[in-house]
Amino acid sequence: MTDQIHTTGQISLVKTQGPTGTKQNDLQARKTAEEFEAFFLSQVLNSMSAGIETDATFGGGESEKIFRSMLNDEYAKSMSRSGGGVGIADAVYREILALQEV
DSSP, X not given: OOEEEEEETTEEEEEEOSOTTOHHHHHHHHHHHHHHHHHHHHHHHHHHHTTOOOOGGGOOHHXXXXXXXXXXXXXXXXXXXXXXXXXXXXHHHHHHHHHHHO
């Protein structure tokens, strides 16, 4: 079985060759679903923090904006991995498995 992973932005799209329903395919589908949810949550967190003014005491500026974006990305990944996300990963996982059966 040969797997090819194509990356678009931060989300990896998995194309598998071989029988569906194998443990490896299921793990890849779960990972892809979690990455999708993490990307979605990252966008939400970045939108939420876009209006927050930086504090001049700690420097502010572009560096703090970049740090905040990276911190939001890590928060999103952590929420998605721990199962504390919004449930998008489960829905995407079910759809990936359903599409593999077609």
